Amino acid sequence: MSYVKYEQKDFVGVVTIDREKALNALNNEVLCDLEAVIDAVDVDKTRCLIITGAGAKAFVAGADIAAMCNMTSEEGRAFSAKGNAVFRKIEKLPIPVIAAVNGFALGGGCELALSCDIRIASENAVFGQPEAGLGITPGFGGTQRLARTIGVGKAKELIFACRNVKADEALQIGLVNAVYPADQLMDEAMKLAKRISENAPIAVRQCKKAINMGLQMDIDSAVALESELFAACCGTQDQRNAMTAFCEKRKHDPFINK
CATH class of the missing domain: 1.10.12.10 (Lyase 2-enoyl-coa Hydratase, Chain  A, domain 2)
Incomplete structure:
Protein backbone atom coordinates (compact mmCIF):
# COMPACT_ATOMS: atom_id res chain seq x y z
CA MET A 1 0.00 0.00 0.00
CA SER A 2 1.25 3.49 -0.85
CA TYR A 3 0.33 5.25 2.39
CA VAL A 4 -0.29 2.50 4.95
CA LYS A 5 2.28 -0.09 6.00
CA TYR A 6 1.65 -3.36 7.82
CA GLU A 7 4.07 -5.49 9.82
CA GLN A 8 3.35 -8.75 11.62
CA LYS A 9 5.29 -9.42 14.84
CA ASP A 10 4.25 -12.82 16.20
CA PHE A 11 0.62 -12.36 17.31
CA VAL A 12 0.77 -8.55 17.02
CA GLY A 13 0.06 -6.55 13.87
CA VAL A 14 1.44 -3.02 13.44
CA VAL A 15 -0.31 -0.58 11.09
CA THR A 16 1.56 2.63 10.23
CA ILE A 17 -0.04 5.59 8.46
CA ASP A 18 2.88 6.57 6.23
CA ARG A 19 2.35 9.99 4.69
CA GLU A 20 4.97 11.73 6.77
CA LYS A 21 5.50 14.77 4.53
CA ALA A 22 1.83 15.67 4.99
CA LEU A 23 1.90 14.80 8.71
CA ASN A 24 0.00 11.61 7.80
CA ALA A 25 -3.11 13.60 6.87
CA LEU A 26 -6.09 11.59 5.69
CA ASN A 27 -7.46 11.83 2.17
CA ASN A 28 -9.48 9.34 0.12
CA GLU A 29 -6.38 7.46 -0.97
CA VAL A 30 -5.10 7.06 2.59
CA LEU A 31 -8.54 5.91 3.75
CA CYS A 32 -8.72 3.36 0.93
CA ASP A 33 -5.24 2.06 1.80
CA LEU A 34 -6.15 1.86 5.50
CA GLU A 35 -9.35 0.00 4.71
CA ALA A 36 -7.50 -2.50 2.54
CA VAL A 37 -4.97 -3.16 5.32
CA ILE A 38 -7.68 -3.58 7.96
CA ASP A 39 -9.61 -5.95 5.67
CA ALA A 40 -6.46 -8.04 5.19
CA VAL A 41 -5.66 -8.52 8.90
CA ASP A 42 -5.74 -12.24 9.66
CA VAL A 43 -7.61 -12.26 12.95
CA ASP A 44 -6.91 -15.98 13.36
CA LYS A 45 -3.18 -15.26 13.53
CA THR A 46 -3.32 -11.76 15.03
CA ARG A 47 -4.42 -11.24 18.63
CA CYS A 48 -3.83 -7.50 18.95
CA LEU A 49 -3.32 -4.60 16.54
CA ILE A 50 -1.33 -1.39 16.98
CA ILE A 51 -2.02 1.70 14.84
CA THR A 52 0.53 4.52 14.72
CA GLY A 53 1.84 7.25 12.41
CA ALA A 54 5.14 7.57 10.56
CA GLY A 55 7.73 10.03 11.82
CA ALA A 56 8.15 11.90 15.08
CA LYS A 57 5.66 14.75 14.59
CA ALA A 58 2.26 13.27 13.91
CA PHE A 59 0.01 10.31 14.49
CA VAL A 60 -2.46 11.76 11.99
CA ALA A 61 -2.61 15.56 11.87
CA GLY A 62 -6.16 15.49 10.51
CA ALA A 63 -8.01 15.16 7.26
CA ASP A 64 -6.37 16.76 4.24
CA ILE A 65 -7.74 20.34 4.28
CA ALA A 66 -6.45 21.08 0.78
CA ALA A 67 -8.44 18.14 -0.55
CA MET A 68 -11.56 19.28 1.36
CA CYS A 69 -11.42 23.00 0.58
CA ASN A 70 -13.73 22.97 -2.45
CA MET A 71 -15.90 19.97 -1.57
CA THR A 72 -19.57 20.17 -2.43
CA SER A 73 -22.17 18.95 0.05
CA GLU A 74 -22.45 15.64 -1.81
CA GLU A 75 -18.67 15.22 -1.91
CA GLY A 76 -18.51 16.01 1.81
CA ARG A 77 -21.19 13.41 2.53
CA ALA A 78 -19.25 10.77 0.59
CA PHE A 79 -15.95 11.64 2.28
CA SER A 80 -17.52 11.48 5.75
CA ALA A 81 -19.24 8.20 4.93
CA LYS A 82 -15.94 6.72 3.74
CA GLY A 83 -14.07 7.73 6.90
CA ASN A 84 -16.86 6.49 9.14
CA ALA A 85 -17.00 3.15 7.33
CA VAL A 86 -13.25 2.60 7.72
CA PHE A 87 -13.18 3.65 11.39
CA ARG A 88 -16.18 1.42 12.17
CA LYS A 89 -14.25 -1.49 10.67
CA ILE A 90 -11.44 -0.76 13.11
CA GLU A 91 -13.87 -0.42 16.01
CA LYS A 92 -15.64 -3.67 15.09
CA LEU A 93 -12.51 -5.78 14.66
CA PRO A 94 -12.88 -8.76 17.01
CA ILE A 95 -9.34 -8.24 18.34
CA PRO A 96 -8.20 -5.33 20.56
CA VAL A 97 -6.70 -2.31 18.80
CA ILE A 98 -4.18 0.05 20.44
CA ALA A 99 -3.56 3.57 19.13
CA ALA A 100 0.08 4.55 19.72
CA VAL A 101 -0.31 8.32 19.34
CA ASN A 102 3.12 9.70 18.50
CA GLY A 103 2.37 13.38 17.92
CA PHE A 104 -0.49 15.43 16.50
CA ALA A 105 -3.87 13.67 16.59
CA LEU A 106 -6.18 16.39 15.36
CA GLY A 107 -9.53 16.16 13.61
CA GLY A 108 -9.56 12.86 11.75
CA GLY A 109 -6.47 11.80 13.67
CA CYS A 110 -8.23 12.19 17.00
CA GLU A 111 -11.21 10.34 15.52
CA LEU A 112 -8.97 7.51 14.34
CA ALA A 113 -7.49 7.18 17.82
CA LEU A 114 -11.00 7.18 19.32
CA SER A 115 -12.01 4.28 17.09
CA CYS A 116 -9.34 2.16 18.79
CA ASP A 117 -9.94 0.30 22.06
CA ILE A 118 -6.97 1.73 23.96
CA ARG A 119 -4.96 4.91 23.43
CA ILE A 120 -1.43 5.52 24.67
CA ALA A 121 0.49 8.67 23.82
CA SER A 122 3.95 10.12 23.59
CA GLU A 123 4.74 13.21 25.66
CA ASN A 124 4.56 15.38 22.52
CA ALA A 125 1.08 14.18 21.54
CA VAL A 126 -1.65 16.78 20.98
CA PHE A 127 -5.34 15.94 20.60
CA GLY A 128 -8.19 18.08 19.33
CA GLN A 129 -11.22 18.50 17.11
CA PRO A 130 -10.62 21.85 15.32
CA GLU A 131 -13.39 21.43 12.74
CA ALA A 132 -15.76 24.17 13.96
CA GLY A 133 -12.98 26.70 13.38
CA LEU A 134 -12.87 25.54 9.76
CA GLY A 135 -16.60 25.81 9.18
CA ILE A 136 -17.49 22.12 9.53
CA THR A 137 -18.33 19.53 12.17
CA PRO A 138 -16.18 16.51 12.94
CA GLY A 139 -17.04 14.03 10.20
CA PHE A 140 -15.52 10.71 11.23
CA GLY A 141 -17.35 10.09 14.50
CA GLY A 142 -15.71 12.69 16.72
CA THR A 143 -18.93 14.12 18.11
CA GLN A 144 -20.01 10.64 19.17
CA ARG A 145 -16.90 8.83 20.37
CA LEU A 146 -15.31 11.78 22.17
CA ALA A 147 -18.43 12.31 24.28
CA ARG A 148 -18.60 8.60 25.05
CA THR A 149 -14.92 8.58 26.07
CA ILE A 150 -14.43 11.75 28.15
CA GLY A 151 -18.00 12.76 28.96
CA VAL A 152 -20.48 15.05 27.25
CA GLY A 153 -19.52 18.33 28.94
CA LYS A 154 -15.79 18.05 28.33
CA ALA A 155 -16.32 16.84 24.76
CA LYS A 156 -18.58 19.83 24.01
CA GLU A 157 -15.97 22.18 25.45
CA LEU A 158 -13.20 20.81 23.25
CA ILE A 159 -15.34 20.62 20.11
CA PHE A 160 -17.16 23.96 20.46
CA ALA A 161 -14.02 25.89 21.47
CA CYS A 162 -11.68 23.98 19.13
CA ARG A 163 -9.37 23.56 22.11
CA ASN A 164 -6.41 21.23 21.78
CA VAL A 165 -5.15 19.19 24.74
CA LYS A 166 -1.60 18.04 25.31
CA ALA A 167 -0.71 14.55 26.47
CA ASP A 168 -0.76 15.28 30.19
CA GLU A 169 -4.27 16.74 30.05
CA ALA A 170 -5.41 13.94 27.75
CA LEU A 171 -4.36 11.51 30.47
CA GLN A 172 -6.12 13.56 33.15
CA ILE A 173 -9.46 13.60 31.31
CA GLY A 174 -9.34 9.92 30.35
CA LEU A 175 -8.69 10.38 26.66
CA VAL A 176 -5.54 8.23 26.88
CA ASN A 177 -4.53 5.39 29.17
CA ALA A 178 -0.86 6.30 29.57
CA VAL A 179 1.82 8.76 28.43
CA TYR A 180 5.44 7.82 27.66
CA PRO A 181 8.59 9.50 26.36
CA ALA A 182 8.50 9.48 22.56
CA ASP A 183 11.38 7.04 22.23
CA GLN A 184 9.60 4.53 24.48
CA LEU A 185 6.10 4.71 22.98
CA MET A 186 6.28 1.84 20.50
CA ASP A 187 8.11 -0.40 22.96
CA GLU A 188 5.36 0.23 25.50
CA ALA A 189 2.65 -0.33 22.89
CA MET A 190 4.25 -3.62 21.91
CA LYS A 191 4.62 -4.62 25.54
CA LEU A 192 0.90 -4.04 26.14
CA ALA A 193 -0.07 -5.77 22.90
CA LYS A 194 2.03 -8.82 23.78
CA ARG A 195 0.51 -8.97 27.25
CA ILE A 196 -2.95 -8.93 25.71
CA SER A 197 -1.95 -11.58 23.17
CA GLU A 198 -0.77 -13.89 25.94
CA ASN A 199 -4.33 -14.21 27.27
CA ALA A 200 -6.95 -16.54 25.86
Whole structure:
Protein backbone atom coordinates (compact mmCIF):
# COMPACT_ATOMS: atom_id res chain seq x y z
CA MET A 1 0.00 0.00 0.00
CA SER A 2 1.25 3.49 -0.85
CA TYR A 3 0.33 5.25 2.39
CA VAL A 4 -0.29 2.50 4.95
CA LYS A 5 2.28 -0.09 6.00
CA TYR A 6 1.65 -3.36 7.82
CA GLU A 7 4.07 -5.49 9.82
CA GLN A 8 3.35 -8.75 11.62
CA LYS A 9 5.29 -9.42 14.84
CA ASP A 10 4.25 -12.82 16.20
CA PHE A 11 0.62 -12.36 17.31
CA VAL A 12 0.77 -8.55 17.02
CA GLY A 13 0.06 -6.55 13.87
CA VAL A 14 1.44 -3.02 13.44
CA VAL A 15 -0.31 -0.58 11.09
CA THR A 16 1.56 2.63 10.23
CA ILE A 17 -0.04 5.59 8.46
CA ASP A 18 2.88 6.57 6.23
CA ARG A 19 2.35 9.99 4.69
CA GLU A 20 4.97 11.73 6.77
CA LYS A 21 5.50 14.77 4.53
CA ALA A 22 1.83 15.67 4.99
CA LEU A 23 1.90 14.80 8.71
CA ASN A 24 0.00 11.61 7.80
CA ALA A 25 -3.11 13.60 6.87
CA LEU A 26 -6.09 11.59 5.69
CA ASN A 27 -7.46 11.83 2.17
CA ASN A 28 -9.48 9.34 0.12
CA GLU A 29 -6.38 7.46 -0.97
CA VAL A 30 -5.10 7.06 2.59
CA LEU A 31 -8.54 5.91 3.75
CA CYS A 32 -8.72 3.36 0.93
CA ASP A 33 -5.24 2.06 1.80
CA LEU A 34 -6.15 1.86 5.50
CA GLU A 35 -9.35 0.00 4.71
CA ALA A 36 -7.50 -2.50 2.54
CA VAL A 37 -4.97 -3.16 5.32
CA ILE A 38 -7.68 -3.58 7.96
CA ASP A 39 -9.61 -5.95 5.67
CA ALA A 40 -6.46 -8.04 5.19
CA VAL A 41 -5.66 -8.52 8.90
CA ASP A 42 -5.74 -12.24 9.66
CA VAL A 43 -7.61 -12.26 12.95
CA ASP A 44 -6.91 -15.98 13.36
CA LYS A 45 -3.18 -15.26 13.53
CA THR A 46 -3.32 -11.76 15.03
CA ARG A 47 -4.42 -11.24 18.63
CA CYS A 48 -3.83 -7.50 18.95
CA LEU A 49 -3.32 -4.60 16.54
CA ILE A 50 -1.33 -1.39 16.98
CA ILE A 51 -2.02 1.70 14.84
CA THR A 52 0.53 4.52 14.72
CA GLY A 53 1.84 7.25 12.41
CA ALA A 54 5.14 7.57 10.56
CA GLY A 55 7.73 10.03 11.82
CA ALA A 56 8.15 11.90 15.08
CA LYS A 57 5.66 14.75 14.59
CA ALA A 58 2.26 13.27 13.91
CA PHE A 59 0.01 10.31 14.49
CA VAL A 60 -2.46 11.76 11.99
CA ALA A 61 -2.61 15.56 11.87
CA GLY A 62 -6.16 15.49 10.51
CA ALA A 63 -8.01 15.16 7.26
CA ASP A 64 -6.37 16.76 4.24
CA ILE A 65 -7.74 20.34 4.28
CA ALA A 66 -6.45 21.08 0.78
CA ALA A 67 -8.44 18.14 -0.55
CA MET A 68 -11.56 19.28 1.36
CA CYS A 69 -11.42 23.00 0.58
CA ASN A 70 -13.73 22.97 -2.45
CA MET A 71 -15.90 19.97 -1.57
CA THR A 72 -19.57 20.17 -2.43
CA SER A 73 -22.17 18.95 0.05
CA GLU A 74 -22.45 15.64 -1.81
CA GLU A 75 -18.67 15.22 -1.91
CA GLY A 76 -18.51 16.01 1.81
CA ARG A 77 -21.19 13.41 2.53
CA ALA A 78 -19.25 10.77 0.59
CA PHE A 79 -15.95 11.64 2.28
CA SER A 80 -17.52 11.48 5.75
CA ALA A 81 -19.24 8.20 4.93
CA LYS A 82 -15.94 6.72 3.74
CA GLY A 83 -14.07 7.73 6.90
CA ASN A 84 -16.86 6.49 9.14
CA ALA A 85 -17.00 3.15 7.33
CA VAL A 86 -13.25 2.60 7.72
CA PHE A 87 -13.18 3.65 11.39
CA ARG A 88 -16.18 1.42 12.17
CA LYS A 89 -14.25 -1.49 10.67
CA ILE A 90 -11.44 -0.76 13.11
CA GLU A 91 -13.87 -0.42 16.01
CA LYS A 92 -15.64 -3.67 15.09
CA LEU A 93 -12.51 -5.78 14.66
CA PRO A 94 -12.88 -8.76 17.01
CA ILE A 95 -9.34 -8.24 18.34
CA PRO A 96 -8.20 -5.33 20.56
CA VAL A 97 -6.70 -2.31 18.80
CA ILE A 98 -4.18 0.05 20.44
CA ALA A 99 -3.56 3.57 19.13
CA ALA A 100 0.08 4.55 19.72
CA VAL A 101 -0.31 8.32 19.34
CA ASN A 102 3.12 9.70 18.50
CA GLY A 103 2.37 13.38 17.92
CA PHE A 104 -0.49 15.43 16.50
CA ALA A 105 -3.87 13.67 16.59
CA LEU A 106 -6.18 16.39 15.36
CA GLY A 107 -9.53 16.16 13.61
CA GLY A 108 -9.56 12.86 11.75
CA GLY A 109 -6.47 11.80 13.67
CA CYS A 110 -8.23 12.19 17.00
CA GLU A 111 -11.21 10.34 15.52
CA LEU A 112 -8.97 7.51 14.34
CA ALA A 113 -7.49 7.18 17.82
CA LEU A 114 -11.00 7.18 19.32
CA SER A 115 -12.01 4.28 17.09
CA CYS A 116 -9.34 2.16 18.79
CA ASP A 117 -9.94 0.30 22.06
CA ILE A 118 -6.97 1.73 23.96
CA ARG A 119 -4.96 4.91 23.43
CA ILE A 120 -1.43 5.52 24.67
CA ALA A 121 0.49 8.67 23.82
CA SER A 122 3.95 10.12 23.59
CA GLU A 123 4.74 13.21 25.66
CA ASN A 124 4.56 15.38 22.52
CA ALA A 125 1.08 14.18 21.54
CA VAL A 126 -1.65 16.78 20.98
CA PHE A 127 -5.34 15.94 20.60
CA GLY A 128 -8.19 18.08 19.33
CA GLN A 129 -11.22 18.50 17.11
CA PRO A 130 -10.62 21.85 15.32
CA GLU A 131 -13.39 21.43 12.74
CA ALA A 132 -15.76 24.17 13.96
CA GLY A 133 -12.98 26.70 13.38
CA LEU A 134 -12.87 25.54 9.76
CA GLY A 135 -16.60 25.81 9.18
CA ILE A 136 -17.49 22.12 9.53
CA THR A 137 -18.33 19.53 12.17
CA PRO A 138 -16.18 16.51 12.94
CA GLY A 139 -17.04 14.03 10.20
CA PHE A 140 -15.52 10.71 11.23
CA GLY A 141 -17.35 10.09 14.50
CA GLY A 142 -15.71 12.69 16.72
CA THR A 143 -18.93 14.12 18.11
CA GLN A 144 -20.01 10.64 19.17
CA ARG A 145 -16.90 8.83 20.37
CA LEU A 146 -15.31 11.78 22.17
CA ALA A 147 -18.43 12.31 24.28
CA ARG A 148 -18.60 8.60 25.05
CA THR A 149 -14.92 8.58 26.07
CA ILE A 150 -14.43 11.75 28.15
CA GLY A 151 -18.00 12.76 28.96
CA VAL A 152 -20.48 15.05 27.25
CA GLY A 153 -19.52 18.33 28.94
CA LYS A 154 -15.79 18.05 28.33
CA ALA A 155 -16.32 16.84 24.76
CA LYS A 156 -18.58 19.83 24.01
CA GLU A 157 -15.97 22.18 25.45
CA LEU A 158 -13.20 20.81 23.25
CA ILE A 159 -15.34 20.62 20.11
CA PHE A 160 -17.16 23.96 20.46
CA ALA A 161 -14.02 25.89 21.47
CA CYS A 162 -11.68 23.98 19.13
CA ARG A 163 -9.37 23.56 22.11
CA ASN A 164 -6.41 21.23 21.78
CA VAL A 165 -5.15 19.19 24.74
CA LYS A 166 -1.60 18.04 25.31
CA ALA A 167 -0.71 14.55 26.47
CA ASP A 168 -0.76 15.28 30.19
CA GLU A 169 -4.27 16.74 30.05
CA ALA A 170 -5.41 13.94 27.75
CA LEU A 171 -4.36 11.51 30.47
CA GLN A 172 -6.12 13.56 33.15
CA ILE A 173 -9.46 13.60 31.31
CA GLY A 174 -9.34 9.92 30.35
CA LEU A 175 -8.69 10.38 26.66
CA VAL A 176 -5.54 8.23 26.88
CA ASN A 177 -4.53 5.39 29.17
CA ALA A 178 -0.86 6.30 29.57
CA VAL A 179 1.82 8.76 28.43
CA TYR A 180 5.44 7.82 27.66
CA PRO A 181 8.59 9.50 26.36
CA ALA A 182 8.50 9.48 22.56
CA ASP A 183 11.38 7.04 22.23
CA GLN A 184 9.60 4.53 24.48
CA LEU A 185 6.10 4.71 22.98
CA MET A 186 6.28 1.84 20.50
CA ASP A 187 8.11 -0.40 22.96
CA GLU A 188 5.36 0.23 25.50
CA ALA A 189 2.65 -0.33 22.89
CA MET A 190 4.25 -3.62 21.91
CA LYS A 191 4.62 -4.62 25.54
CA LEU A 192 0.90 -4.04 26.14
CA ALA A 193 -0.07 -5.77 22.90
CA LYS A 194 2.03 -8.82 23.78
CA ARG A 195 0.51 -8.97 27.25
CA ILE A 196 -2.95 -8.93 25.71
CA SER A 197 -1.95 -11.58 23.17
CA GLU A 198 -0.77 -13.89 25.94
CA ASN A 199 -4.33 -14.21 27.27
CA ALA A 200 -6.95 -16.54 25.86
CA PRO A 201 -7.91 -15.09 22.45
CA ILE A 202 -11.49 -16.33 22.58
CA ALA A 203 -11.98 -14.80 26.02
CA VAL A 204 -10.39 -11.47 25.05
CA ARG A 205 -12.62 -11.21 21.97
CA GLN A 206 -15.71 -12.00 24.01
CA CYS A 207 -14.70 -9.37 26.57
CA LYS A 208 -14.40 -6.75 23.81
CA LYS A 209 -17.80 -7.75 22.43
CA ALA A 210 -19.39 -7.64 25.89
CA ILE A 211 -18.06 -4.14 26.59
CA ASN A 212 -18.76 -2.59 23.19
CA MET A 213 -22.21 -4.10 22.71
CA GLY A 214 -23.19 -3.81 26.36
CA LEU A 215 -22.61 -0.06 26.40
CA GLN A 216 -25.39 0.29 23.84
CA MET A 217 -27.90 -1.71 25.94
CA ASP A 218 -29.84 -1.36 29.14
CA ILE A 219 -28.16 -3.10 32.10
CA ASP A 220 -30.45 -6.14 32.11
CA SER A 221 -29.81 -6.84 28.44
CA ALA A 222 -26.10 -6.18 28.90
CA VAL A 223 -25.61 -8.65 31.74
CA ALA A 224 -27.65 -11.22 29.80
CA LEU A 225 -25.25 -10.73 26.90
CA GLU A 226 -22.30 -11.15 29.24
CA SER A 227 -23.76 -14.45 30.51
CA GLU A 228 -24.06 -15.75 26.96
CA LEU A 229 -20.48 -14.78 26.12
CA PHE A 230 -19.26 -16.29 29.40
CA ALA A 231 -21.04 -19.52 28.50
CA ALA A 232 -19.44 -19.50 25.04
CA CYS A 233 -15.99 -19.58 26.68
CA CYS A 234 -16.85 -22.55 28.88
CA GLY A 235 -15.85 -25.86 27.39
CA THR A 236 -13.19 -24.41 25.12
CA GLN A 237 -9.83 -26.13 25.16
CA ASP A 238 -8.11 -22.94 26.29
CA GLN A 239 -10.50 -22.56 29.25
CA ARG A 240 -10.07 -26.16 30.36
CA ASN A 241 -6.29 -26.10 30.04
CA ALA A 242 -5.94 -22.79 31.92
CA MET A 243 -8.27 -23.73 34.76
CA THR A 244 -6.75 -27.18 35.13
CA ALA A 245 -3.29 -25.61 35.34
CA PHE A 246 -4.56 -23.13 37.94
CA CYS A 247 -6.00 -25.93 40.09
CA GLU A 248 -2.76 -27.89 39.74
CA LYS A 249 -0.74 -24.78 40.65
CA ARG A 250 1.31 -24.78 37.47
CA LYS A 251 1.69 -22.51 34.47
CA HIS A 252 -0.83 -23.18 31.75
CA ASP A 253 0.16 -24.18 28.22
CA PRO A 254 0.14 -21.44 25.55
CA PHE A 255 -3.35 -20.60 24.37
CA ILE A 256 -4.30 -22.07 21.01
CA ASN A 257 -7.51 -20.14 20.30
CA LYS A 258 -9.75 -23.23 20.60
